[in-house]
Amino acid sequence: MAEDKKTFYITTPIYYPSADLHIGHTYCTVMADAIARYKRAKGFDVRFQTGTDEHGQKIQQVAEKNGVTPIQYVDDVVGRIRKLWDTMEISYDDFVRTTEPRHMERVQAEFEYMEKKGDIYLGEYEGLYCTPCESFWTETQAVGGLCPDCGRPVEKVKEEAYFFRLSKYQDRVLELLEDPDFLYPEARRNEMINFVKQGLEDLCISRIDFDWGIPVPGNPKHVIYVWLDALSNYATTLGYPDKPNELSKYWPCDIHLVGKEIVRFHSIIWPAMLMSLDMPLPKHVLGHGWILLEGGKMSKSRGNVVDPVKLINRYGVDAVKYFLLREYAFGQDGLYTNEVMLNRLNYDLANDLGNLVSRTVAMIEKYDGGVVPAPAGVEGPDADLREMGMSTEERVDEYMNRFQFNNALEEIWKFIRRTNKYIDETSPWILAKDPELKGRLDTVMFNLAESIRIISVLIHPFIHNTSEKIREQLGIADQPVVWADTKRFDMMAGVQVHKGEPIFPRLDIEKEIKELEAITEEQKRQAMAKAAHDAGKPVAADKSNNEPEASEAGKPAITIDDFDKIDLRVGKILSCKKHPNADKLLISQVQIGGEVRQIISGVAASHTPEEMEGQSVVVVANLKPRKLRGETSHGMILFADNEGRHEFVTPHAPDGNVVK
Ligand code: ME8
Numbered sequence: 001m002a003e004d005k006k007t008f009y010i011t012t013p014i015y016y017p018s019a020d021l022h023i024g025h026t027y028c029t030v031m032a033d034a035i036a037r038y039k040r041a042k043g044f045d046v047r048f049q050t051g052t053d054e055h056g057q058k059i060q061q062v063a064e065k066n067g068v069t070p071i072q073y074v075d076d077v078v079g080r081i082r083k084l085w086d087t088m089e090i091s092y093d094d095f096v097r098t099t100e101p102r103h104m105e106r107v108q109a110e111f112e113y114m115e116k117k118g119d120i121y122l123g124e125y126e127g128l129y130c131t132p133c134e135s136f137w138t139e140t141q142a143v144g145g146l147c148p149d150c151g152r153p154v155e156k157v158k159e160e161a162y163f164f165r166l167s168k169y170q171d172r173v174l175e176l177l178e179d180p181d182f183l184y185p186e187a188r189r190n191e192m193i194n195f196v197k198q199g200l201e202d203l204c205i206s207r208i209d210f211d212w213g214i215p216v217p218g219n220p221k222h223v224i225y226v227w228l229d230a231l232s233n234y235a236t237t238l239g240y241p242d243k244p245n246e247l248s249k250y251w252p253c254d255i256h257l258v259g260k261e262i263v264r265f266h267s268i269i270w271p272a273m274l275m276s277l278d279m280p281l282p283k284h285v286l287g288h289g290w291i292l293l294e295g296g297k298m299s300k301s302r303g304n305v306v307d308p309v310k311l312i313n314r315y316g317v318d319a320v321k322y323f324l325l326r327e328y329a330f331g332q333d334g335l336y337t338n339e340v341m342l343n344r345l346n347y348d349l350a351n352d353l354g355n356l357v358s359r360t361v362a363m364i365e366k367y368d369g370g371v372v373p374a375p376a377g378v379e380g381p382d383a384d385l386r387e388m389g390m391s392t393e394e395r396v397d398e399y400m401n402r403f404q405f406n407n408a409l410e411e412i413w414k415f416i417r418r419t420n421k422y423i424d425e426t427s428p429w430i431l432a433k434d435p436e437l438k439g440r441l442d443t444v445m446f447n448l449a450e451s452i453r454i455i456s457v458l459i460h461p462f463i464h465n466t467s468e469k470i471r472e473q474l475g476i477a478d479q480p481v482v483w484a485d486t487k488r489f490d491m492m493a494g495v496q497v498h499k500g501e502p503i504f505p506r507l508d509i510e511k512e513i514k515e516l517e518a519i520t521e522e523q524k525r526q527a528m529a530k531a532a533h534d535a536g537k538p539v540a541a542d543k544s545n546n547e548p549e550a551s552e553a554g555k556p557a558i559t560i561d562d563f564d565k566i567d568l569r570v571g572k573i574l575s576c577k578k579h580p581n582a583d584k585l586l587i588s589q590v591q592i593g594g595e596v597r598q599i600i601s602g603v604a605a606s607h608t609p610e611e612m613e614g615q616s617v618v619v620v621a622n623l624k625p626r627k628l629r630g631e632t633s634h635g636m637i638l639f640a641d642n643e644g645r646h647e648f649v650t651p652h653a654p655d656g657n658v659v660k
Contacts (some may be wrong), residue, residue, distance in 0.1 A: 005045035009250040010036055011234050013258050014051040014096060017077035018062050021084060022298055022305035023336065024259070024291045027324045031288065031405060032257045033090045034325055037461035038400055040091075041483040047250045050085065051096030051233060052078050056134050056226030060212035070212045071099065084309065088317050089464070096233045098214075106236035107229050108217045110277060113241065114164065119276040122219075125161035125204040128154040133261075134226045136204050143584040144602015149261055151644045162206040162222060169272035170200040176271055176281065183267045184403070185331035188260060188287040192267050203269065231270045235279065252280040260331075263287040286403060289333040306336055310519055314512075318463035319345050319504070325405040325462055338516045342509045349504040352416050353455075353466070359423060360448045361473050361499045367432050372449045372475075373442035374493040381425050385447055386489050388418050389454045393486040396458060405462070412458045419451040449474065449492040457486050466503055473500045567622035568659035569593070570651045571637070576612035578604065581629040588612055588637065592621060593656025600633035606646040618649050618659050 012032045015025050029050060036048035054074045063073035078097060085092065096103060114120045128137040130147035137147065142154045174196045176182055183189040206222035207213065213223025232240075234253055239246035256266050266285045274281050291298075291306075298305040311320045323344050328334040364372055378386075392415045399408035422444075431441040453474060460467040460481050471477045475495045485491065571590040579585035584604045590597045599619065603612075618638045625634040639646035651659060 005043065007047070007250050008036075008039045008044040009047045009049070009253045010039075010255045010257060011048075011253060012050040013262060014053040014098065014230055014233050015081065016056075016058065017052045017054055017074045017081060018058055020077065020080055021308070023308050023311075023324075024298060026084070026088070026308040026320070027291055027328070028257060028259060028288060029085065029090055030088070030321050030324045031330075031403075032255075033088075033092075034321075034405060034462050035255065035257070035400075035403070036091055037464065041461050041481070042397075043483075047094070048092045049094045049096060049234070049237060050090070050092045051094070051237075052081060052098065053226065053230040053233075054078070054097055054099045055213040055223070055229055057131050057207070057210050057212070058134060060210050061131065063212075074099065087309070087312060088321070094237050096237045098229055098233060103233060103236045104214045106240055106242070107214050107224060107232045109241050110232055110236075110273075111224060111228075112217050114273070114276045117276060119165045119168065120162055120205065121165070123161060123163050124159070125163075126158045127156075127204070129157045130154045138201070143582065144600075146602055151641050157209075159208050160222075161204045161208070162216060163202040164205045164228070164273070164276070166200045166203040166269065166272050169275050170196060172275055173200070173268055173272055177267060181284070183263065183285045183287070185287065187331070188263050188267075192263065195264065196268060200268070200272075227265055227269065228273065231265060231273060234270075234282075235274075240279070241277075253282040254284065256282055256285045258285065258287060260287045260289060287331065289328065289331055291328065291336050292333055293336055304520075304524060307523060310516075310523075311341070314516075315345060315507075316465070318466045319349060322349060322409070322463050322466075326409045327406065329406055330403045338513050339509065342507055342512050345504065346507055346509065348413060349466075350502070350506045352413060352420065354502050354504040354506075356416055356420050356423075356455075357452060357470050357473060358499070358502055360445075360452055361497050363428055364445050364449065364497050365499055367428070367441055368445060370497050370499075372492045372495045372497065373445055375443040375446040376439035377443060379440070379443075381422055382443065382447055385418060385422050385451060388415055389451050390487050390489060392454070392458060393483075409462060412455065415451070415458075416455060419448065419455070422451070423448065446493060449495070449497070450489050453492055454486050454489075457481055457483060469500065469503050473498055473503075565622075566620060568638075569619050569621040570653050570655050570657040570659060571597070571599075571617050571619040571621075571635075572655040573612050573615045573617060573637075576609035578609060579629060579631060581631075585628060586612060587631055587633075590617070590619060590635070590637070591655050592619060592635075597621075597634045598632060599635045599637055600628045600631060601637050601639070601646075603637075603639060603646040605644075606639075615648055616650050616652070616655070618651055 010032055012029050015021055032048060032050070036046050040046045052074065059074060060070050063070040066073055082095060085095075098104070111120065125136070128139065128142045129135070130137060130150065130152065132152055133147055133149050135147070135149065137154055141148050145153055147154050174193065177189060177193050177196060180186075180189070183192060205225040205228045206216050207225060208222050211223055213226060214229050216222040216224055234256065235247065235251060238249075238251055240251070258266050263285065271281050293304060293306070308320060323341050326348065327340065327344060364370060392411055395411040396408045399405075399411065426444045428441055428444050431437040431444065452470060453476065456467045456470045456474065467481065468477060471479075471481070474492070475497045569592050571592045574589045574591050574596065576586055576588040579587050579600065584602050585600050586604050586607070586609055588599050588601065590599050597619075620636040620638065623634070623636050625632055627633075638649050640649050651657070
């Protein structure tokens with residue numbers, strides 16, 4: 001009975017519906033789906049939850065920019081996100097939207113509980129805020145006025161706010177992080193331990209300068225901080241706090257799967273909130289790496305994203321899922337290129353797997369009228385093939401328990417390649433020429449059919465459509481896929497096979513690359529046109545990429561008069577040294593016409609003082625002077641943000657010249 005089954009609860013981050021999702025989001029969801037399907041195959045009662053994080057300043061700003069209300073904006077994007085997951089046949093059990101009453105009411109109840117306990121108090125927040133990340137920072141953390149997570153400029157915020165006593169839970173959080181089983185991978189765990197050891201300050205948990213959020217109970221001019229709202233989704237959908245029985249069926253959560261940049265929220269803030277709520281803590285937080293592009297980080301506004309829909313339309317859902325799970329090592333960043341993806345599809349899916357299935361089915365049709373014969377003994381490589389077939393599951397299991405999808409799939413592919421080799425070793429076409437060897441031929445056909453049957457079960461959690469196509473050709477589509485059948489080698493005698501279409505067509509890689517590039521260019525052009533349109537600028541018909549774009553931070557459009565307020569000048573760095581009190585800052589003396597200015601920049605991670613000296617740069621000359629760690633900075637040197645590295649923006653004109 002279902003009630004007696006061991007339960008397993010896995011979640012993805014709830015994504016911001018600020019724009020359509022790209023291959024990075026798809027990667028996370030596909031991994032969670034594979035774990036969910038794998039656990040179901042192993043007999044667990046699984047709950048798999050995903051959803052959308054719909055409140056906050058970022059969403060409010062992007063909606064305003066598009067001239068619609070926040071709910072109109074998110075309804076539209078969320079519709080496309082759901083469609084994407086449905087197309088990809090993501091097997092989620094619940095899709096939460098943080099704008100649903102079932103979630104909002106429970107977040108308010110949670111707030112009241114923490115407040116009653118004395119863990120929430122009213123005060124004044126004065127500090128920095130990164131809107132794209134929706135995160136608070138101190139001056140020390142946001143060196144040079146840039147967000148330490150995404151590198152974009154932070155804004156000053158000073159307002160009345162509620163605070164959560166995060167500091168109270170510092171020791172318990174540290175203890176939790178020191179358990180090697182809680183946060184994976186190891187590198188992230190060490191990072192988080194260091195972060196906590198530097199001291200946890202109380203966390204600001206409300207905002208008043210916009211209203212797109214859940215009102216604070218009893219003081220609705222405040223909205224609850226979007227991360228407190230969002231993190232709660234994992235428990236509110238289970239019925240926290242009013243349905244304790246439903247909640248306890250799946251809580252505590254087994255795995256929160258998240259990208260590395262939000263591990264801090266999941267392994268520090270969320271556990272501290274749960275401690276305050278007197279709730280059991282999640283068992284594991286897994287931080288996966290990023291998929292990167294050769295040109296740098298994916299950016300929705302620049303249109304340099306890999307669009308999963310484009311790949312699915314061309315190659316199918318299973319090809320995309322297989323590639324994502326097979327190509328990247330869990331926990332590490334990996335590069336996406338069309339070539340790497342296409343090679344995977346050709347070599348692994350079309351050659352290794354596709355050929356094995358079509359060759360075998362064709363031979364059974366040719367030699368046995370399409371009915372799998374019974375075996376007639378064991379000889380030569382038979383024992384090795386059977387042994388490997390029936391033991392692959394154990395190795396897959398070992399890797400899946402460590403979330404190493406790529407290695408789990410590699411184990412299955414080792415068996416696929418072994419089976420292909422078995423055909424070469426036994427040369428059925430030669431056996432078929434001699435009627436005396438019919439018994440041996442039967443054994444070979446039977447062993448091949450059994451091996452492919454086992455493969456169809458092993459790949460099912462990862463690429464279930466392909467598994468089902470194979471089972472159709474094997475004539476066992478009407479039989480349930482049972483994980484324990486990977487341990488048997490006696491099921492195929494007498495089964496009628498049916499030859500079908502190749503399960504993966506071979507691709508002409510050069511041609512595909514050209515076509516994919518053409519599609520990407522068109523998407524980029526459209527994204528730039530949209531950004532320029534949003535910013536109120538016309539787009540040149542022949543070239544799109546010189547136009548200013550709306551920034552990812554969702555900054556509102558400005559007029560030419562706003563821009564005219566900025567005095568941009570060419571400057572020349574005469575000398576440069578390290579800031580005596582801040583590792584990340586450099587102090588430059590910059591010649592601007594007849595004047596020499598001292599300007600401080602947070603770029604020590606990208607450049608040495610020697611590299612700075614002699615550079616021509618663009619300077620914001622009319623920025624009010626300010627003190628940075630005891631030293632005055634008068635102006636700002638502009639750099640291009642290349643994946644967090646500060647690249648020089650070099651004007652080819654004498655210092656003092658106006659940049660306009
Ligand atoms: O952070 N490579 O939402 P989000 C791999 N709403 N994974 C990537 C990626 C990339 N290039 N880009 C994004 C939020 N991701 C919050 C979460 S949870 C309570 C609230 C994936 O839309 C990765 O899993 O910015 C990352 O953590 C997530 O998308 C961030 O999605």
